[in-house]
Amino acid sequence: MPKQAGRREFTGRHMLFTMIGGFGIVMAVNFYMASLATSGFGGVIVENTYVASQKFNGWLDEAEKQDALGWSAQPVRADDGHLILQTEGVPELALASATIRRPLGDLEAGELSFSRMPDGTFRSNTPLADGRWIVRLQMTSAGQSWKKEYRLL
Numbered sequence: 001m002p003k004q005a006g007r008r009e010f011t012g013r014h015m016l017f018t019m020i021g022g023f024g025i026v027m028a029v030n031f032y033m034a035s036l037a038t039s040g041f042g043g044v045i046v047e048n049t050y051v052a053s054q055k056f057n058g059w060l061d062e063a064e065k066q067d068a069l070g071w072s073a074q075p076v077r078a079d080d081g082h083l084i085l086q087t088e089g090v091p092e093l094a095l096a097s098a099t100i101r102r103p104l105g106d107l108e109a110g111e112l113s114f115s116r117m118p119d120g121t122f123r124s125n126t127p128l129a130d131g132r133w134i135v136r137l138q139m140t141s142a143g144q145s146w147k148k149e150y151r152l153l
Contacts, residue, residue, distance in 0.1 A: 040104050071146045073122075075135055081127030083112060083135070083152075087120065094141035096122045100133050103151065128152075 046052040070089040073096075078084050085096060094116075101109040112135075114122035133152045138145065 066146050069144060069146055071139060073137060073139065073146075073148065075137065075150050075152065077128060077152060078123075081129070083114075083124040083128050085114060085122035085137070087122065087139075090139060090146075091141040092116075094139050096137065096139045098124075098138065099136045100128065103132055103134050 071087070071094075072089060073085045073087045076084045076086060083098070087094075096114040096116075098112040098114070099109070100112055101107075108129075112124045112126065112128070114124055117123050135150045135152055136147065137150065138147045140146075
């Protein structure tokens with residue numbers, strides 16, 4: 001059968017380039033998506049899940065003791081960026097501190113210390129940058145400890 005004018009034959013070389021191009025695009029997209037995923041990963045919550053599972057009942061006991069204290073706190077971001085803790089049932093000599101971290105993206109983290117205000121609230125000594133934060137609050141008084149985690153938007 002004679003060749004048609006203007007049409008080229010599809011050879012093994014053409015198939016090779018088609019396969020290399022197709023797989024090249026798939027691999028480029030996969031590597032790009034994997035780099036995005038790993039750049040936003042802030043770490044693990046526990047290093048060893050089995051060890052953490054063995055401590056779970058102890059954590060529940062601690063939570064029950066903490067609830068029995070009757071303490072509560074609600075963090076609110078003030079207009080100037082400082083974190084204000086509105087508390088109930090917290091002893092007058094209690095101390096408050098917090099660790100902060102971003103939930104996703106930037107691996108930004110830090111510590112906050114608080115001062116007690118005359119109205120009974122606590123005010124952070126340094127302002128908190130804008131954006132989303134996870135605040136792990138801890139209050140202590142007379143050997144008793146209270147912890148809770150909050151998400152700020």
